[in-house]
Amino acid sequence: MSDYPDPRVPMDPALLRGLTQRRLSRRDALKYAGVGAGSLGLAAFLSACGVKGTQSKASPTPSTFDFTKIYGNGTPAGTLNFANWEDYIDVNSKGNSPSLALFTKQTGIKVNYKTVINDNDPFLAKIIPVLQAGQDTGYDLIVITNGGSIERLIRLGYLTPLDHKSLPDWDANADPKVKNPNYDPGNKYTAVWQSGFTGIGYNSKVIKTPPTSFKDLLNPAYKGKVGMFGNNQDLPCPALNSMGFDIDKSTPDQWRQAAAAVTQAKDAGIIRSFYDQSYINALENGDTVITQAWSGDVFIASASKDFGGDGFPEMKFVFPQEGPIYWHDNMAIPLHAQHPVDAITYMNFVYKPDIAGMMADFIWYVTPVPAAKDYVLNTLKDPTVANSPLIFPTAEDLASAKQYKVFKSTQEEDDWNGVWQPVYNS
């Protein structure tokens, strides 16, 4: 790690992402202008503005699928347009990624690496109209989280099916825990980029007894100093889980029961705010002393500045006893991508243990390649990362981990949102 001076300047990552975001709206403007020009009269115009559905365009099932239609004879085009999140790949002191450089050296494929994804929903809102118009998004590979967003792309039929013949390293090295996930059975469309845990972060200077459960966040003793997540997975799933409900099989009655418990704490002033990625700043600034948290962020916050962290050793992460939530950011190839062979070649490349190790040693979330631990420990000689249960989780933590809720339909998602959004968006 010491080879790589930290590019994480003490600046809000969300801010950095915002600064580097690109806009994709010109196409929409042209599309809408075209609609306008073609219509006569206001009523006709209003009716003509319908947004087309996509169900007829759903991708065929990969089992009966002729992959040569997409991947041809498997010759890469030599270019890969890769859309990823900020701080989500290894970077050296010059700001370049050694693993990407190695990929280019080995395969001759040039990678245009763009950190344009700032949040799942706004990114989807940008690419969906483009995909709806049957056009290429400009990206061959995107990284999208499960728990609604990746499922939406799958449901809409906007992802290119993966030809597993091109993924031997995935087959050999991927953690069984990330294979055949509930949101993409058989990995038809996705392969995990990195994973992480939603658990509890706390300031050990203030809180002497470590919390053990999501229920500790509802403790009146921490009134006004509790942070929770304001999204429709990281808040509801731990709440349901802490009440002993099976997240995937839970009923609307159970949703309402769990939502009522959180609402009660909100109304009592225990919960300070429902945060996005800024929750970690709130914890570091002392605005909160206990908060829902993502494993990697707390590792970064607690690591010393020399090591590339934020230098708050008092920040601790706990896996709740009822089990943490294990979420996944997934690589996928959007429909109409220009360079699918290059994309799938890269997808396989990151499942080589040494490459996964190079990245894990920098990203500090959970790598999908357990064999990377040896590389980090023995080749990179970084025991701090290799022995951290936040980066290479223990078997017990993985066994107790739960997954995000998978929505069976848009209707179910709307119902779920109808229960939870009034809790965190009031």
Place this chain on the structure above:
Amino acid sequence: MAAGLQQLGKPKTRLGKRLAPYLLVMPGGLWLLVFFLIPIFFMLSVSLQTGNLEEGFTMTWHFHRYVEVFQQYRPQFVRSFAFGTIATAITLVVAYPLAYWIAFHGGRHKTTFLFLLLLPFFVSFVIRTLAWQFILSDDGILFGTLKSWHILPQSFHVLATRTAVISGIAYNFLPFMALPLYVSLERIDRRVVEAASDLYANKKDVFLRVIFPLSIPGVFPAVGDYVNASILGGTNTTMIGNIIQLEFLQNFHYPVAAALSFILMGVLLIGIFIYARVLGARSIEEYV
């Protein structure tokens, strides 16, 4: 020869003269048509459609949606207007003396003062708001210090409260209030002020009965803002802008988001219209 040329030239000039206003207004008009009217009609259309992203949206003339979404999000509407009104009042109180001083006592440095007023605008709105989040944090440079001196109790906090959101809006919209105020104060004919003094009005009367009525410009309540609520707010501070963003970006309920935007726009337009009629600035001639 010269006379002939003049005769030929005359009708041309007339045609040009008649077309000139239209030609002058064309670029702006086209701009409004393409970038304002067409998107507005598209949004109006979307607000009356039903469906979802998978099955597509079809026009069903679902006018009742406007009632539904208003009822569903009434608390956020009410809160937005309350926050906007309070923030406008604060901005007015702060901006008026500022603009008055620059306009009447700024002297030859007027431009410098106006530049200073605009200076924060060279930094992005979001970054400035994030800076406040940092400054106002519970144990941050401001409150942390005051707490360690025991000037403030340990439980004191500003972030994640309504006060933070309203102050954030007032701060961010100050120049929008100060600049129009400056323009209308600057524009007041000094002879009118002198005339008032000549007619034995004291300083207070000159201000209250002459300067003030001539200077109140249109106010722009920041009702639709969502940045301050999401960065500085906590629980129960969500504004209607946040809801529109949520419905559009997260839920993909395009019709709901469009209907909410229309309601917001409609209420604001009515408000601005009434304001302009009742309180709006009038020139001295209109008082005569």
